[in-house]
Amino acid sequence: MMTAEKLNYSKSLDELLSGLANVKSSMVVTGVAIDSRQVRSGDLFMAYRGTEVNGVDYIDHAIQAGAVAIVIDEDEKIDLQLISVDVFKIDNLRKQAGIIISRFYDEPSKQMEVIGVTGTNGKTTVSYMVAQVLFMLGKKSAVVGTIGNGPFGKVESANTTTPDPVKLHSLFSSWAGDIDSVVMEVSSHALDQGRVAGVEFNSAVFTNLSRDHLDYHKTFEDYADAKSQLFRLSCLKHAIVNIDDYYGLKLIDLLPIGINIYAYSTKAKQEDINRKNVSFVFCEKIEVDHLKTKLTIQSPWGQVTITTGLLGQFNIENILAAYTSLCISDLSAEQVAEALSKFNGVPGRMEYFSSQNDSNSKPLLIVDYAHTPDALEKVLTALRPYCKGKLFCIFGCGGDRDTGKRSQMGAIAEALSDQVVITNDNPRTETEEKIVEDILVGIKDKSKATIKYDRSDAIINTFLNADKNDVILIAGKGHETTQQVGTMLLPFSDRELARRLTEGDS
Known part of the structure; x- marks a missing residue:
């Protein structure tokens, strides 16, 4: 977590804590912090209970760093006489801290x-x-x-x-x-x-x-x-x-x-x-022509047509959400539709990579952030109509995260693709073998699954052994440029590897 950037702000405690705590101090603070490591001289330190640590345990450190006042949760049982600066209590501090910080910056x-x-x-x-x-x-x-x-x-x-x-x-x-x-x-x-x-x-x-x-x-x-x-x-x-x-x-x-x-x-x-x-x-009408989709949309702002290169039913839903949000912002519906037709997508979200050389016998690569059962199902379903050959699914599951979804994703990959390649996502501190074991629970026909722990190796080998009519989904990491193994963040990008493979400089 980061401290507030110093932009010559200062506020009195009675301004910041009004209606939240009983304040009889006109002391002025020049910063706010929720991480004792980021406290600077003149700061108000908000010592609330986090997911893993309790800020109260770091009050001494915050005071040594220059905190001039402390805010703690109402139900904290500590001896306030042992603390050398003013301490104020607020009910459910974690949920109120943002209000205090917003006030510090003039909302x-x-x-x-x-x-x-x-x-x-x-x-x-x-x-x-x-x-x-x-x-x-x-x-x-x-x-x-x-x-x-x-x-x-x-x-x-x-x-x-x-x-x-x-x-x-x-x-x-x-x-x-x-x-x-x-x-x-x-x-x-x-x-x-x-x-x-x-x-x-x-x-x-x-x-x-x-x-x-x-x-x-x-x-x-x-x-x-x-x-x-x-x-x-x-x-x-x-x-x-x-x-x-x-x-x-x-x-x-x-x-x-x-x-x-x-x-x-x-x-x-x-x-x-x-x-x-x-x-x-x-969406009154949806017309699909290869990698382009024409949408006819009815709304309180009239009828418009949007032509998009974004793939999948879910992206049509995303376009409707964006269109509505933009029209609410007092923009012309026609201008919004024209601009959305020019939108080329988000890095690592259903992003496709293909060879620019028509004579090149290379498969289509799709990089997507799908890391939930629902997302993986929607992406694979969306890709099937574009696949004349085999549909490959390369994916893994993150370590130290929801283990229950692993077998579900394995079952979805088996049901909706022709070949499953299980690899590392961000294993973090879990063993790669345990993560793969959990995924395999959902796969009935184990012969349909290939295991390659090294993600780069999994992608390259699948690509080199695929046919030009095949489609390869690389799921889970999307835009990410690192892979977390243990506590280390190692450089790795699905997008960069996909680009190199399709451009022929692998």
């Missing part, structure tokens, strides 16, 4: 339109698509998410989908006055941990919900509840919901009164929505 997210995108799959594509189209149409946009954070065109890589609250509000502060719209992926972890507290969301998008992160949330119900928190924020004006997803229909019924609701679909009908006064955006 910068209120100075721009903020669009939050949540769901199991599709967050990155929708966010990136919306930010790029805003940029294309003359808006100053920024993106926060898996690919990175920053003004569109100047995005810097990031370690998490949604940053910690200090980093997040620091970003908003640095963009205030320069950025019109921020499109951000909002993960279930971020919602559960209060990382987006204090962010003034204008619109929220729900893409879909399927199994993921149950190592953290434990139950699917807890996972669903975490996602729904975004739609219960009092600041929210617009909710954009995919009703092709079962949970999307349920979510609409749970939305608070006063929110403008937009339901989008490729197959549902408006009559399927129980709630009244819901605006409906739907």
Whole structure:
């Protein structure tokens, strides 16, 4: 986690903690921090319980580094007389810290339109698509998410989908006055941990919900509840919901009164929505011509046509989400449709690599981030119509993560591809043999599966032994440029290897 960037901000404690704690101090702090290692002289240190450590254990370190005041959880049982600076107690501090940090930066997210995108799959594509189209149409946009954070065109890589609250509000502060719209992926972890507290969301998008992160949330119900928190924020004006997803229909019924609701679909009908006064955006016609798809969309803004090179039914849903979000932003529907037709995709999301030489007998390579059972099923289903030969699926599962999805992904790969190649994803501190063993539980015909632990070797060997009419899916890592083995991050890129193979310089 990072400290707040010093931009000559200072606030009194009574301003920062008003309504949250009983404050009788006009002391001024010059920074806020949630990590004792990032504390600087004059900072307020918020010592809350995290997933793995408790900030209270690092209070002494924070004071030594220059913290002039401490905030702790209401139920912490520590002797305050042993602490040499003022200590304030706040109920559920982890969920309130973002509000305090936002106040420190003069609530910068209120100075721009903020669009939050949540769901199991599709967050990155929708966010990136919306930010790029805003940029294309003359808006100053920024993106926060898996690919990175920053003004569109100047995005810097990031370690998490949604940053910690200090980093997040620091970003908003640095963009205030320069950025019109921020499109951000909002993960279930971020919602559960209060990382987006204090962010003034204008619109929220729900893409879909399927199994993921149950190592953290434990139950699917807890996972669903975490996602729904975004739609219960009092600041929210617009909710954009995919009703092709079962949970999307349920979510609409749970939305608070006063929110403008937009339901989008490729197959549902408006009559399927129980709630009244819901605006409906739907795909009236889908025409597929090889690697191009023509969409006819009906919406409150009229009828438009979008021609896209993005593959798969799920990407049609992503386009509908982006189209709706952009039209809500007071952009012309015709301009939005034209710009979306020029959108070429997101790095590592259903990205295809093929030889430019028609006489070259090389198979088509697809790199995708699919790392959940639902995502893998959708990608393989989408690729089948484009495959005249065999469909290969190269994938693995991340170590130290939800083990229950491994056999499910093995079963899906076996059912929907012709040949399964199991390899390392990011094994982390788990043994590669254990991960593969878990995947194989779901594969009935073991002869259909090849095991090559070395990911580079798995990709190269599959490519060299495939026919020109074959399609090879490389799933799981997408845009990533490293592979975590143990505690080491090693350089590795599926995209770069795919490019080298198809361009012939392997």
